[in-house]
Amino acid sequence: MSGSVCPWALRTPLERRYHDEQWGRPLHDDAALFELLVLEFMQAGLSWSTVLQKREHMRAAFDGFDPEAIALYDGDRLDALLSDPGLIRNRLKMKALVQNARAFIRVQLDFGSFDAYFWGFLENGPIDGKRERAEDVPARTPLSEAIARDLRKRGFSFMGPTVVYAFMQAAGLVNDHLTSCPAYLEISSAG
Numbered sequence: 001m002s003g004s005v006c007p008w009a010l011r012t013p014l015e016r017r018y019h020d021e022q023w024g025r026p027l028h029d030d031a032a033l034f035e036l037l038v039l040e041f042m043q044a045g046l047s048w049s050t051v052l053q054k055r056e057h058m059r060a061a062f063d064g065f066d067p068e069a070i071a072l073y074d075g076d077r078l079d080a081l082l083s084d085p086g087l088i089r090n091r092l093k094m095k096a097l098v099q100n101a102r103a104f105i106r107v108q109l110d111f112g113s114f115d116a117y118f119w120g121f122l123e124n125g126p127i128d129g130k131r132e133r134a135e136d137v138p139a140r141t142p143l144s145e146a147i148a149r150d151l152r153k154r155g156f157s158f159m160g161p162t163v164v165y166a167f168m169q170a171a172g173l174v175n176d177h178l179t180s181c182p183a184y185l186e187i188s189s190a191g
Contacts, residue, residue, distance in 0.1 A: 004180035007134050014052045024187055026126055026172035028115045033171060034104055035065040040167040041096060041158040042088050050088075057086035062097070070101035096158040103155035119173065121147055127174040128188060137176050140165045 009019030027033055043051045063069035078094045081087055104114055111117040131137050144165035151159045169176045177184035
């Protein structure tokens with residue numbers, strides 16, 4: 001991909017590959033959505049580069065990001081995960097991992113899929129951010145605030161409006177690629 005790529009993607013080759021291949025593309029697979037959800041709340045307070053560097057290790061340690069398996073983790077399993085230097089060793093985030101897996105499963109039962117639940121917040125498909133400059137991209141929106149409130153009501157934790165908005169961007173609910181980025185046009189014309 002050439003042209004004026006989103007500036008955040010130029011820091012590391014890993015971020016560039018994530019930007020070019022995944023970020024902002026509408027995602028409708030529950031397993032992939034759960035993985036992104038975990039990555040986004042694990043990122044809180046850290047750089048995205050750190051999370052991407054640990055992603056494969058997290059995949060192995062978290063049973064392939066399987067919410068059914070993670071929902072069964074007990075205190076001993078969490079202690080083992082917290083001693084693993086390849087992971088983000090934050091006790092609150094590890095507790096949120098289990099809590100969010102359980103809440104994710106409840107949402108799947110209530111709505112048929114997490115995809116149906118999350119995309120149900122949008123009436124007309126993905127939101128076109130039409131952002132011309134990086135400073136035009138918000139950290140949160142009224143919609144991410146509303147979704148964060150609903151997620152908390154459903155038992156999720158570590159899912160504030162900023163994390164929710166980052167998830168919306170990553171999962172393609174909003175196209176926040178800059179309008180000068182080749183991915184912007186690619187995603188806009190596909191939708």
